Amino acid sequence: MPAKRRAPETRTRRTAKGAGSRPPSTPGRPVRLHKVLADAGFGSRRYCEDLIASGQVKVNGRTVEEFPCLVNPGHDRITVAGKPVTLPDQQVYVMFFKPRHTMTTMYDPGGRRTVADLVRHPSGARLFPVGRLDYDTSGLILLTNDGRLANTLAHPRYGIEKTYRAVVGGLLTDEDAERIQQGLYLAVRRYGQTRGAARTSPARIKIVRRERGQSSAAPRSQPTGRAGRPVDPLEPELRGEVGKGDRSRPGPRTVLDITLTEGRNREVRRLLAQVNCRVKKLLRIRIGPIELKGLRAGQWRDLTAREVQALRRAVSEGERRAAQTRKTRSEQLPEGAQ
Structure with a gap:
């Protein structure tokens, strides 16, 4: 019998509690099952909860039927689809330039190309993507x-x-850019249903x-390349992804960089649609301190030791911020409500 899922409100609340201060899984210390599966490389914690709920996960030969489930990785025998779960001996970190029309999953039942088809690490480690990118x-x-x-x-x-x-059709005005920066209301969908609207961070x-069409010239205040376009230090890495195919449809357009701290479904496209700008091309160029450099679409490489250190520092800072936010909110609650 598949595991019983907690109500969405309860799951969100319990997952948030102390999330930033939990130590990594260690033998001898009881930890939540979905965290052990995530540490073993099966995917995000949310995905691992879905995996447990599907009835494919067993602990000591018994199918997990309730949440939360605490296990001892050093003593309990955990299997997924009949295969034993082992924690990785070596942690691997890979940068990948995802091409368009590629699924950000390790498997697609529809047979579409996935990141697993393009990234095969020689260590044989079970890797999974951090977050998602649209198809x-x-x-x-x-x-x-x-x-x-x-x-x-x-x-x-x-x-x-x-x-x-992002490359968008039309000229994005400073006023509309400011509206996006301040936050706009977008519909919230959960479990296939619209649950009101929430303001973006x-x-x-x-x-x-900004390009006004074929007759436009590059602004004089910027250095230009051979074609009269502004020199962009990212252009060699982005060539073939941003701007390719647009010449057949000349007209005004805006090239912009947008930085977010959320990850709502198709958030960039929806934000720009709110100000009547249709996204023609979209490319993620940075996650935390890690920038997309030196790769072409479909290529990957291991992160350097310096990049891994920078990533871990960013993670530690994010966890400290989240812990401080929880502490501040708790202190602001009326007495008796905590």
């Missing part, structure tokens, strides 16, 4: 078997910044360039 969005994806780091990077509670480069927008 028609390209750019930076991190893959790892470090469940704790992946959870912190992906969860909006920790405020890890993600930067996207503040964003940052940097206009890379």
